[in-house]
Amino acid sequence: MATTTPARERTRREIEQQAMTLFVSRGYDATSLQDIATAAGCSKATVLYHFNGKPAVLAAVLEPSRIALNKLVTEAAGLPAAEAQEFTLTRFIDLAVEFRGLINVLQDLLPTIEQYPEFTELITDGIRMTELLAGGTDDQLEADLAKFAINGLLGECRHPGERTDAELHTLCDTALRRILRLTP
Known part of the structure; x- marks a missing residue:
């Protein structure tokens, strides 16, 4: 039936x-x-x-990406630091390419995102992902490089029509590895 x-x-x-x-x-x-x-x-x-309002609509729209990011940081948390960093880099690029249309929306909201309780988990997982990309170290330079790498990747993903998914994936992988000083 x-x-x-x-x-x-x-x-x-x-x-x-x-x-x-x-x-x-x-x-x-x-x-x-x-x-x-x-x-x-x-x-x-x-x-x-x-x-219950436009932020709730956006939260529903972002829900698949929030779930994917949460899964990424949860899975990476159980790995040794170097493996977690590699896993996070690879999966983050995959997610950024997959959800590239929504990144522009999210980037516009970032300056005020903390005002919206609907995005608390997304913010927490984003912070955790940054720590994982930094290699799990307390070194401030590594943390800053991870933030720089994330912001650069998100900035590049704001232009959905300029590159194919494959081109964007290759560019992001190369750029993040160079910034974070990781070998392919």
Whole structure:
């Protein structure tokens, strides 16, 4: 017997998909709840029934990337420092390429992201990923190099149409390894 998706779930999914498209094309700040509702073919009240505001919509849109980042840092945490650093570098590049459209949205939100409780786990995992990329050391230079590498990678991923996924992956892998002084 075929199963059908309940209408509420379909509506929520449509809101998330349309919000992602609008956030990527217009930016978070330039997209209103009414814009999302119109694109999803529903009312603003329907959007607010499913989400308690625009930050909650964005949190839902970012949920797959948040889960992937959490999985990355959880898996890396059980590895020796050098292996964890290599694993983190490789998986972070994979995630950045996979979610490159959302990086631009996230980058625009970074200056104020701590104001939103919806993103606490994402922030915590981002900090942990930085520590892993630094090789698990307390050396401030290594920590700063890891931050620099992450910001450079995120900056490059803000331009989704300029490189193919393969080109972006190669560029990010080469750049991060050079900055972090790691061999391929």
